[in-house]
Amino acid sequence: MLDIVPYFAIFVVEQVMVTSVTHRRIVGYIRVSTDKQARNDRSSLGTQEERVRATASAIGGLVVRVFCDVESGRRDDRPQYRAMLEYIRENDIDTVLVQYLDRFGRNPKEILSRIWQLGEQGVSVEATDQDIKDEMMLIVNAGMAGHESKRTSERVQANMNNSARKGVHSGPPPYGLRPIREIKDGKAVVVRWEIEETEAEIIKEMARLSVEENLGYKAIADSLNERGMTRNGRFWVPASIQLILRNPAIKGLLVFGRNRKKSSPNQELIEVPGVFPPILTEQEWDLLQQRQDIRKGAPRGSVHKSEYLLSSIARCGHCGGPMTGKAGAKYKGRLYRSYQCVNAKKARAKCSFHNSHVSTKLEPAVLEYLGQFSDPKRVVELLDQSGPSNLKRIKKELGRAEKQLTALDRDFHQNLDLLKKGVLEEEEFGRANEKRRDERASAEIRIAELRNQVERTETSEDSLVALPDQIRSFTESFEEMETPKAKAILQTILEAVYVWNDNRIEIAFRQQAGS
Numbered sequence: 001m002l003d004i005v006p007y008f009a010i011f012v013v014e015q016v017m018v019t020s021v022t023h024r025r026i027v028g029y030i031r032v033s034t035d036k037q038a039r040n041d042r043s044s045l046g047t048q049e050e051r052v053r054a055t056a057s058a059i060g061g062l063v064v065r066v067f068c069d070v071e072s073g074r075r076d077d078r079p080q081y082r083a084m085l086e087y088i089r090e091n092d093i094d095t096v097l098v099q100y101l102d103r104f105g106r107n108p109k110e111i112l113s114r115i116w117q118l119g120e121q122g123v124s125v126e127a128t129d130q131d132i133k134d135e136m137m138l139i140v141n142a143g144m145a146g147h148e149s150k151r152t153s154e155r156v157q158a159n160m161n162n163s164a165r166k167g168v169h170s171g172p173p174p175y176g177l178r179p180i181r182e183i184k185d186g187k188a189v190v191v192r193w194e195i196e197e198t199e200a201e202i203i204k205e206m207a208r209l210s211v212e213e214n215l216g217y218k219a220i221a222d223s224l225n226e227r228g229m230t231r232n233g234r235f236w237v238p239a240s241i242q243l244i245l246r247n248p249a250i251k252g253l254l255v256f257g258r259n260r261k262k263s264s265p266n267q268e269l270i271e272v273p274g275v276f277p278p279i280l281t282e283q284e285w286d287l288l289q290q291r292q293d294i295r296k297g298a299p300r301g302s303v304h305k306s307e308y309l310l311s312s313i314a315r316c317g318h319c320g321g322p323m324t325g326k327a328g329a330k331y332k333g334r335l336y337r338s339y340q341c342v343n344a345k346k347a348r349a350k351c352s353f354h355n356s357h358v359s360t361k362l363e364p365a366v367l368e369y370l371g372q373f374s375d376p377k378r379v380v381e382l383l384d385q386s387g388p389s390n391l392k393r394i395k396k397e398l399g400r401a402e403k404q405l406t407a408l409d410r411d412f413h414q415n416l417d418l419l420k421k422g423v424l425e426e427e428e429f430g431r432a433n434e435k436r437r438d439e440r441a442s443a444e445i446r447i448a449e450l451r452n453q454v455e456r457t458e459t460s461e462d463s464l465v466a467l468p469d470q471i472r473s474f475t476e477s478f479e480e481m482e483t484p485k486a487k488a489i490l491q492t493i494l495e496a497v498y499v500w501n502d503n504r505i506e507i508a509f510r511q512q513a514g515s
Contacts, residue, residue, distance in 0.1 A: 001478040024059065024094045028052035028066035031103045045070075048099045056097060064093070076489065088123055097127045117506055139325045155384075161268060164256035167275045169193075174249035175231075176279050177201045200279045202229050203250055208239060208281060214488035216295055217241040217259040245292065251285040252278035287492075294491045294510075307483050308337065309363045310497060313490065316341040317500035319351035320397035325359060326364040341497070355501045366497050367475065369505050391454065393498070393506070405443045408436055436471045453495060453508060467493070 030048035049066055056063045067084040084096070096118055098104065104125075105111045113123045115132075126132065169190070173179055176199040179190040202224065209215045209223055219237035225235045248255045254275035257268055271482060280288065308325030318325055321343035328336040337359040343350035415432055418424040426431075474489055481489075495508040 002267070024056075024063035025092060026052075026056045026063050026104055027084060027093050028056070028060040028063055028097050028101070029069075029080070029081065029103060030066060031069040031071065031081075031209070032433060033072045034070070048103070051128040052097045055126075061095065061097075063097075064091075069438050079203045088118070088121060093123055095124045095126055097126050097128065101127055101130055101132065113342050161256070161270060163273065164254065164270045167250075167254060167272045169254055169275065174247055175244050176203045176250060177276050178389065195277050195279060202231075203244060203279050205229065210245065211284075211287050212488075213292050214291070214295075214484060214491075243261045243461055245288060249276050250279045251282060252276045290492060290510075302404065307482055308339070308359060309487055309490065310339060310359075310366065311487070313487075313494055313497050314339050314362070315496045315498050315502065316343065316351060316352040316355045317354070317393075317498040317506065318344045318355060319486075320446075320498075321351060321447065323355070323357075323499065349465075353501050355499065356411065357499060357503075358366055362499065365480065365503070366505060366507075370471060370493075370507065371475050372426075373507075374468050376468045394508070398447065398454065401443055401447045401450060405447060408440050408443065457498050 009262040028049060030052065032045060045068055049068075052066065053063055065087065067087075069078045069079040069080040071081075087093075087484070088096070101111050104114045108334050118125055163170065169179075173193075176196055177193050178196045180192045180194055181188040182191045183189075188325045193249040199496050205224070206220055217224065220241050221236035221238050224230070230236065231240070244250070248258075248271075251272055254270075254272040256270040256272075306325060310323070311325050312322075314323040315321065319341065321341055323341050326337060326338055326340050339357050339359060339362055341353070341355040344353060344355060412433065415424060415429055419426065421430045470493060474486075474493065478486055493510060495510040498506040498508070
């Protein structure tokens with residue numbers, strides 16, 4: 001017994017000493033923007049993780065987990081960064097360890113806000129290769145990280161701009177075109193582009209369906225898929241059709257900076273003609289873009305296929321709202337159709353005039369009035385008479401639309417204030433805001449349309465040179481055309497037809513394609 005007691009006492013002391021040792025619980029965060037950077041010796045993911053683990057060991061810490069993102073620092077929705085925040089909330093973490101501050105973000109404000117956000121949870125942030133213990137040093141280093149990131153972004157953007165000016169296309173090959181490469185200085189370099197004939201034929205068919213048959217993107221996709229004209233065995237979807245038909249590459253033009261990002265609002269638009277062999281001629285391209293613009297500015301749905309010639313064209317002269325076709329009840333076996341002001345049907349406050357016209361009277365009247373413009377001399381005379389008043393009316397309607405948008409925004413902020421004060425419940429605010437959001441979207445579309453009309457009305461006189469021949473051709477062949485086809489042609493001639501309840505008619509011509 002005397003030999004056992006000392007041994008037991010020593011064992012207890014040793015056990016107490018071992019269990020009293022604690023480690024700082026550390027989470028590592030490593031990030032690169034691209035897969036290429038992940039392989040860079042200085043900033044690779046492996047290098048960052050190695051520095052994190054070595055520093056944690058040196059300061060007596062235990063790395064319980066390392067989170068890794070291959071995402072731009074501009075993004076707030078980096079999946080592993082968000083997963084790290086969630087992990088920290090659910091676990092007892094002392095420190096987040098990074099190699100450099102710029103792993104947290106791309107500018108000082110982002111970096112500091114994220115560091116302070118973690119600080120509020122009792123979690124400190126340390127960098128393996130930077131001193132951020134002093135708050136002033138933290139701000140300086142954050143500024144340096146943001147400045148360096150901005151300079152890097154500017155250098156990359158400048159290099160991409162220079163390449164674009166030289167006719168170098170970045171990104172995947174445009175549909176319908178294939179690159180021809182040659183080996184130069186050990187690298188495969190694109191020396192020219194060729195047309196991929198099978199894909200080019202599909203593009204031409206897309207354009208034909210849009211221009212001649214007035215089909216939208218979904219209808220074009222359905223038509224191609226039904227005929228087996230797929231994309232390498234994959235069915236077409238509307239978004240892909242839109243991207244292809246809006247890409248200037250199919251007319252031979254390289255355009256860089258067309259899709260400006262919010263982070264680069266001042267991105268230079270660079271256009272280099274002749275880089276690609278054209279699949280469509282300039283005229284075909286212009287007609288295609290005009291047709292797509294017409295559909296974009298018209299209400300969605302079956303308006304382009306309806307049997308009402310002036311649907312998407314007729315507008316109320318009193319309020320400027322659209323006039324839609326409506327079939328009435330049959331009387332003595334005859335179906336009566338009419339055009340009615342949409343705003344007047346919604347609310348008297350929107351339009352107090354009962355503006356309704358029988359289609360069998362309004363359509364011939366519009367065609368008769370349009371026929372006067374088939375005489376070039378008459379075009380000049382009528383435009384001189386109607387131009388100023390037409391422009392004045394458009395500007396007046398634009399003013400009303402802008403006031404409506406301002407009122408919607410003011411109403412939103414008032415309700416938001418009531419929500420913050422607890423007067424409105426979130427559900428009530430959500431319902432009101434959903435309706436307001438739809439009204440705001442409609443108002444913005446109408447304002448953009450009216451501003452475009454003002455600009456066109458003020459500057460489009462020269463574009464009307466070919467108008468008389470176009471009108472004459474349309475009126476002479478109108479009787480032989482089905483309504484959807486006639487409407488498609490009429491849409492290329494007329495921007496709108498304004499009608500008053502006293503039977504006055506005013507025409508706004510569309511700027512001609514290619515003008």
